[in-house]
Amino acid sequence: MITLILRRLGTAIPTLFVVIFLSFLLMRLAPGGPFDGERPLDPATRAALTAAYGLDLPLHEQFLRYIGNLAQGDFGPSLVYRDFTVTALVAKGLPISLTLGGLALILALALGIALGLWAAVRAGGSVDRTVSIVTTILTALPSFVTAPLLVLLFGLTLGWLPVSGWNEGAPLNLILPVIALALPVAGAVAKLTRAGLATALSEDHVRTARARGLSPARVLLRHALRPAIVPVASYIGPAAAGLLTGAVVIETVFALPGLGRYFVQGALNRDYPLVLGVVTLYAALIILFNLFADLIYGWLDPRVRG
Amino acid sequence: MKAPLIIVGVIVAAALLVPPLLPWGYDVIDWNAVRAEPLTGTHLLGTDNVGRDLLARTLVGTRVTLGVALAAALVSLVIGVAWGAIAGWVGGKTDELMMRIVDALYALPFMFVVILLMVVFGRSILLVFIGIGAVEWLTMARVVRGQVLQLKQRPFIIAAEAAGAPARAIMTGHLLPNVAGVAIAYLLLTVPQVVMVESFLSFLGLGVQEPLTSLGIMIKEGADDMDIAPFALLLPGGILVTLLVCLTLAGEKLRDRFAG
Numbered sequence: 156m157i158t159l160i161l162r163r164l165g166t167a168i169p170t171l172f173v174v175i176f177l178s179f180l181l182m183r184l185a186p187g188g189p190f191d192g193e194r195p196l197d198p199a200t201r202a203a204l205t206a207a208y209g210l211d212l213p214l215h216e217q218f219l220r221y222i223g224n225l226a227q228g229d230f231g232p233s234l235v236y237r238d239f240t241v242t243a244l245v246a247k248g249l250p251i252s253l254t255l256g257g258l259a260l261i262l263a264l265a266l267g268i269a270l271g272l273w274a275a276v277r278a279g280g281s282v283d284r285t286v287s288i289v290t291t292i293l294t295a296l297p298s299f300v301t302a303p304l305l306v307l308l309f310g311l312t313l314g315w316l317p318v319s320g321w322n323e324g325a326p327l328n329l330i331l332p333v334i335a336l337a338l339p340v341a342g343a344v345a346k347l348t349r350a351g352l353a354t355a356l357s358e359d360h361v362r363t364a365r366a367r368g369l370s371p372a373r374v375l376l377r378h379a380l381r382p383a384i385v386p387v388a389s390y391i392g393p394a395a396a397g398l399l400t401g402a403v404v405i406e407t408v409f410a411l412p413g414l415g416r417y418f419v420q421g422a423l424n425r426d427y428p429l430v431l432g433v434v435t436l437y438a439a440l441i442i443l444f445n446l447f448a449d450l451i452y453g454w455l456d457p458r459v460r461g
Numbered sequence: 462m463k464a465p466l467i468i469v470g471v472i473v474a475a476a477l478l479v480p481p482l483l484p485w486g487y488d489v490i491d492w493n494a495v496r497a498e499p500l501t502g503t504h505l506l507g508t509d510n511v512g513r514d515l516l517a518r519t520l521v522g523t524r525v526t527l528g529v530a531l532a533a534a535l536v537s538l539v540i541g542v543a544w545g546a547i548a549g550w551v552g553g554k555t556d557e558l559m560m561r562i563v564d565a566l567y568a569l570p571f572m573f574v575v576i577l578l579m580v581v582f583g584r585s586i587l588l589v590f591i592g593i594g595a596v597e598w599l600t601m602a603r604v605v606r607g608q609v610l611q612l613k614q615r616p617f618i619i620a621a622e623a624a625g626a627p628a629r630a631i632m633t634g635h636l637l638p639n640v641a642g643v644a645i646a647y648l649l650l651t652v653p654q655v656v657m658v659e660s661f662l663s664f665l666g667l668g669v670q671e672p673l674t675s676l677g678i679m680i681k682e683g684a685d686d687m688d689i690a691p692f693a694l695l696l697p698g699g700i701l702v703t704l705l706v707c708l709t710l711a712g713e714k715l716r717d718r719f720a721g
Contacts, residue, residue, distance in 0.1 A: 170565045181581045295705040297657050299664045299677070300698045303684035311688050400572040400661075407665060408684065418573075419665050422580045430580050434573045 159453045160446075167442045174438040175225070179218055182427045230432035235424045236417075241432040248414035249436075251321065255405065255413060256398045258333045263340035263394065268384065270341070271348025275383075276375065278353065286345065293342025298401045302335040302408040319410040332409045336401050340394045347390055351383035358382070381455060388452045392445035399437055465707035472704060476523040485514035487521040488672045496690050509693050510686045518674055519697050525675040526701075529590045530655040536594025537655075538648050541601025546636060548602070549609030550628075560606065563599050571596045572661065579667050589668050593658050601647050608640045643719045650712035653705045660701060676701045 196204070205211045212220070224231065230241035274286035309331060310318035322328045355361060356379050364378045365371075403415035410416075414433060421429035484503045485491065495512040497504050506516040548559040578592045612618055612635075621631050656676075662668030663677030671678070676697045683694030 166561075166565065173565070178577060181577055184581065291709065292702075292706060295653070295709050296702055297660060297705070299661060299680060299684075300702060303680070303687055303694055304698065306684075307687050307691055307694070396571075403572070404661065404664065418576075419667075422576050422665075422667055425580055427580070430577060434577055437573050 156450075156453060160450065163446050163449050167446055171439055171442050175222065175435050176218065178431050178434050179221055182431050183214065183217075225435065230435075231428040233421075233426055233429045235421065235426040235429065241429050244417050244429065245414065245432065245436060248412060248417050251411060252399070252402050252406070252413035252415060255329070255332055255336060255411065256395070256402055258329065259336035259340065259398055259401075260391075260394065262333060262337040263344055263398075264387070266337065266341040267344025268348050268387065270345035271352065272375070272380075274345070274349045275352035275356065278356075283349075286349070290342040290345045290349075293338050294346070296339060297404075298335050298339060299404045299408065301338055302332070302405055305331050305335050306408070319408070321411045328409075332405045332411060335408075336398060336405045339401070340397055343390065343394070343397075344387055347386045348384060351386050352379055355379040355383040385452060385455050388455055389448050391448040391451065392441065395444035396441045399440065465710040468703060468707045469711070472523060472700065473527065476520045476527065480517055480520050480524075483514065483517045483520075485517050487517040487674060488513065496686075499692065506696060507690075507692060509682060510690065515693060515696060518679060519676075519700060522674045522676045522679050522697060523700055523704075525586075525669055525673060526656055526659055526677070527652075527704075529586065529593075529659045529669070529675070530652050533590035533594040533597065533655040533659070534648055534651040536591060537598040537601055537651055538644060540595065541598035541647075542605050542637070542640065542644055544598065545602040545605030545607075546609050546632065546640065549606040550613070550632065550636070552610075552613075556606070560603075563602055566596075567599055572658065575658065575662065576667055579662070586669055586673065589659060589662065590655075593655050597651055597655060597658070601644065601651065604643055604647055605640055608643055609636055612636055612639055643716070646712060646715040646719050649708065649715055653708040653712070656701070656705060656708070 202211075210217070221231075228242055230245065233239045233241050233244055236244060270286050270290065274283045277283050306318055309316045316331050317325075317328050320328055352375075356375075361374060361379050364374045369378075399415075402413060403419060405411070406413040406415040407419055414436070417429060418433040420426070421433065480487065483505075491497075491504070491508060491512040491514070493512075494502060494504055494508050496510055497508040497512075499505070499507040499515075501507065504514050504516070506514075506519070508514055509518065544559060544563070548556045574596055575592045578588060582588055618631065618635055621635055626634075659668055659675065660677030660680065663675045664681045666681070668677060669675040679697035680694060680701065683691075683697060687694045
């Protein structure tokens, strides 16, 4: 297990480093500088500012400096949200995004595995076909279409749930965003579970368990499900990426003050440090989730631990 | 596979042929008919919140969305096939390195990389499809490499090599024609993904820019106005979902046929 962790870290850390390096390089390549205003600055002021931010240093020294600051959790100042550092904005937005993403991941796994199980038990029947169509539609429906439709139905027409806003994380305000975020992932999880179970149910150990007279439910849950959800476990990495991406839209639609919202605002206003900081953070989170998925994979399937 | 492709064909034909026949352009404002209901006056499907013809806008938006998607999918096809074919053909250390790079890129937050590109180089439609194409080639590269690895073992390739055919001739004459089927299936599967990315970016205001329109922009406009006029959301949303589902179904069928 430890070799597995070390081997995965061996690729994860260079990947993260490359992401940070490329993002940094892109930002420096960008036309225009932070001090290009309507009125040209007086040369002495400009020189002082450039020196204060370390922009007069050679590129590699700037990069080392940036990495050094990152390691201390300092993402630099935000250019648009004056008086805020990027770190402060991240500290405000990240808990909200993580709550949203975490709940959506749990819902997607529960719903997806349940749907997949149901379809596999009734393999070939009408339930199986219906679930297959529903999951295809779920995966094809983008969250920026489902989210407004859910608001239209449950918020505006029926008036059961709040239309938008965070409201200090009140459960009622969370229902629609979490569902809208979870649906596409749930569709993919259901497909993977269904396919995994189809393979697992035809394997020898399952046939043996059946031959020994175990009840169908016990065969399914105890002997078939564990190997069947291995593909689901390795999907957690991409799912996390999908949820983080989806959260950007969901937070915009529901006006939630999460990280995705700051990211979009930053992108629209060319707030380079904010965008760079959030991209770095997202990359780190996704790499972390991939690592986590590999570990669950290793735990579920002893053959890959070696 | 037939029905989904026919539906896509009808939508594409309508998007290409119908707009010139309509009495209103997609960006013309009719001050006398703001938020007109469908089937009123000269607006067949009504107008949006500033009086622009919804049918014309939806069709032109579909055209832009599909145009961007096709261009981006072609960019991904060129990069993916070249990368995968070279890795599979050369093999050894080169193959390992090239596939390592693909694995590493898979772990990246794509959408954010594309957004980063938009932020840095300004928002232009050209960049939208180059950016999307540049990040969507990974699956194509993997699939093509797998095919090339299999083909390399086949007698006709070995015979061509033994006969002294130059690598270029084997590549263009023997390998690529045999990879084409699978590549086209994955191209078809890439299109809905690119449609999704483009609409996502446009929805956030980071993709196609006004006055040009796309399905993503229309969904955003419709969502902002849905408490008063839900039809402006339902029409482009419905077209987008139909396109995505049909293209995915057709692509999966085609892929299964070649993979099977």
